[in-house]
Amino acid sequence: MLPHRLVRSGRWERLFVPATAVGLFLVLSQTAPSQTPATKPKVKVAVEDEKPVVTESGIPLDPYPHAQVSSMGNLMINVRVNGKMLHLGAIQTALKFDGRVLQPGAFGRVLGQNQPLPRQPGRPARRGFMSVYEINKVEITQLVEVVATKPPKAGDKRRLDAVLVRYLIDNKDSQPHEVGVRVWMDMYIVDNDGALFAAPNRPKQVLDGVELRDKDVPDYVQVLQRPDLNNPGFVAHFSYNLGWAFERPNRVVMTNLGGAFGDGWNMQVMQAMGDSAYGFYWDPKPIAPGKRRSLAYGYGQGLCGNVDEDGHFTLALSGSFEPGKSFTIAAQVQDVGPGQYLCLELPPGMELIEGRELQPVGSPDDSGNAMVTWKARVLQPGKHVIRVRSNSGVTQGKIVTITP
Numbered sequence: 001m002l003p004h005r006l007v008r009s010g011r012w013e014r015l016f017v018p019a020t021a022v023g024l025f026l027v028l029s030q031t032a033p034s035q036t037p038a039t040k041p042k043v044k045v046a047v048e049d050e051k052p053v054v055t056e057s058g059i060p061l062d063p064y065p066h067a068q069v070s071s072m073g074n075l076m077i078n079v080r081v082n083g084k085m086l087h088l089g090a091i092q093t094a095l096k097f098d099g100r101v102l103q104p105g106a107f108g109r110v111l112g113q114n115q116p117l118p119r120q121p122g123r124p125a126r127r128g129f130m131s132v133y134e135i136n137k138v139e140i141t142q143l144v145e146v147v148a149t150k151p152p153k154a155g156d157k158r159r160l161d162a163v164l165v166r167y168l169i170d171n172k173d174s175q176p177h178e179v180g181v182r183v184w185m186d187m188y189i190v191d192n193d194g195a196l197f198a199a200p201n202r203p204k205q206v207l208d209g210v211e212l213r214d215k216d217v218p219d220y221v222q223v224l225q226r227p228d229l230n231n232p233g234f235v236a237h238f239s240y241n242l243g244w245a246f247e248r249p250n251r252v253v254m255t256n257l258g259g260a261f262g263d264g265w266n267m268q269v270m271q272a273m274g275d276s277a278y279g280f281y282w283d284p285k286p287i288a289p290g291k292r293r294s295l296a297y298g299y300g301q302g303l304c305g306n307v308d309e310d311g312h313f314t315l316a317l318s319g320s321f322e323p324g325k326s327f328t329i330a331a332q333v334q335d336v337g338p339g340q341y342l343c344l345e346l347p348p349g350m351e352l353i354e355g356r357e358l359q360p361v362g363s364p365d366d367s368g369n370a371m372v373t374w375k376a377r378v379l380q381p382g383k384h385v386i387r388v389r390s391n392s393g394v395t396q397g398k399i400v401t402i403t404p
Helices: none
Strands: 005-009 012-016 024-028 043-054 061-065 067-071 077-081 087-097 100-102 109-115 128-135 138-147 158-160 162-171 177-187 196-198 210-213 220-224 235-239 251-256 276-287 292-300 313-319 326-334 341-345 350-354 358-360 369-378 382-390 394-403
Touching (some): 077 162, 162 276, 177 292, 313 382
Antiparallel strands (some): 005 012, 043 394, 087 177, 109 128, 138 162, 162 292, 313 326
């Protein structure tokens, strides 16, 4: 069994294996009988991570931008999909800063408004914009981008039909500050001003006048054009499960437009009564000097996946690296994509002894993860590079240096 520890970030769990640390040396020895002194190690092994490579996903992409997004200033945005309305007015952002509720534009200063998103090497130009505000030496950066979503079923293309919104809150002050974020909107789907909701952790229910908190906040919330789970019409999705690097909201409120205003920060929970509103929160937390709080959500027709790497996986090695002995290669996959598979690439100085080189990723467990494993044997000492490639476009590698 692989030695491991689980590190939690929000509701995400990520597997960290001590043997994967860069420059960590593993000394492997052969155990002698109990009556004789232990022999010296036969080989010295160093294992380090190769820099991950992310290429265009192997799942086909429909290049047409089905989602449209525009800035309305002061961190307010407007989102449409193929011209269909997904809300009225603007999706609005408010802050709670050191106990004060603040609306962007009514505090601090603007460092940048609606600027182009930074280019990513080897990737096409990004569709979207970014804005930066500052208050008391705390910078709040909002990045808004049209992104491809998960195909609804195997064989379908990915579509650019959602908008990903990120908030990077950097404390550049010499003292801590407490910052929270609220996002809310007047709900409207296509032709319905009272659109209602559904969630995977509330099966067979149409949600109306509901607040979900902490562990009850699901991976996504659906907004239904019609309050009928069997015939909902157009369905929009709020995506919250966006990878370990981003906090997910800790509170979601489905209410009436009148309840949206509440006390200026907390929305009152009410039934929609034909005029629904929706909001979600990252409640205030202290941010130490020099630290960052990273938040993200997606909104559109499809479901957004892991922000940085679709089909993200971590790679771990265990066992003996002495020539002739076997070791295990394990890939833990997060955010399993439809039809995802992994391919193992071994160098000439190693050979596969168990498992197929190309393996499909199985169904995820209750935590959303799936495991793929292989067993291999070292044929000779030297510097070896083990790589695992995913058809999602991600490649992870380990550099194993075996010295007699």
